Amino acid sequence: MARSSSGFVAGLTAAAVVAVGFLAYQASATAPADLSAKAKAPAASPSVPAPGGPRQPGRSALALPESSGKGVRVVYALSERRVWLVGAKDKVTRTFAVMPSTVNPPPGTYAVTSRSSTVAGSDGVQIEHVVRFANVGGVTIGFSAAVNGTLPTPDPARKTGGIRMKRADGDAMWLFATVNSKVVVVP
Structure with a gap:
């Protein structure tokens, strides 16, 4: 029993670390430099x-504005x-x-x-x-x-x-x- 619950706890810990890392990445991606x-x-x-x-005369709709x-x-x-x-x-x-x-x-x-x-x-x-x-x-x-x-x-x-x-x-x-x-x- 101790062996299986320690594996379970290790899995939960790994999942928590991944979740915190993801949230930290999201926070850093939304903050201005x-x-x-x-x-x-x-x-x-x-x-x-x-x-x-309005468009400039003779200019295509796809042309970059001058x-x-x-x-x-x-x-x-x-x-x-x-x-x-x-x-x-x-x-x-x-x-x-x-x-x-x-x-x-x-x-x-x-x-x-x-x-x-x-x-x-x-x-x-x-x-x-x-x-x-x-x-x-x-x-x-x-x-x-x-x-x-x-x-x-x-x-x-x-x-x-x-x-x-x-x-x-x-x-x-x-x-x-x-x-x-x-x-x-x-x-």
Whole structure:
């Protein structure tokens, strides 16, 4: 009996160590690299963009907006509801449509402040590959993908900051946009 209960206790201890290690990893993944760092963002009121907003004449809907800056960056076009991952030499490595949140960041340049592998979204949906980069009126703004793969239109009565994308696009964003990566938001 002593032998089997000692094996049982050893198993419980190992399980507890694994659980604590997992929780410690989750906590470290959600904390910003520098707790005093804040995203550089101009003050503005939140708004929901109109779908398929204005484009530059003669420009394809998939073309990178000209006013999106230079260098390695994530570009988010509010009116087009589209993201571009831009690598070295201003080469677009991926572009995809997104579902905007009800609270949007004003146009400007930001930096990724924190990331989480999986959490519950502000709308209660389980999300993954969360890449946060702004805060508007107390609402944290970031890119994410719903674990269940859905892209529902957000409830306009709720203030949410999750810019949702398909899971494959979320995987690409997660690999591309690490803490301190540049995010450029254009109208």
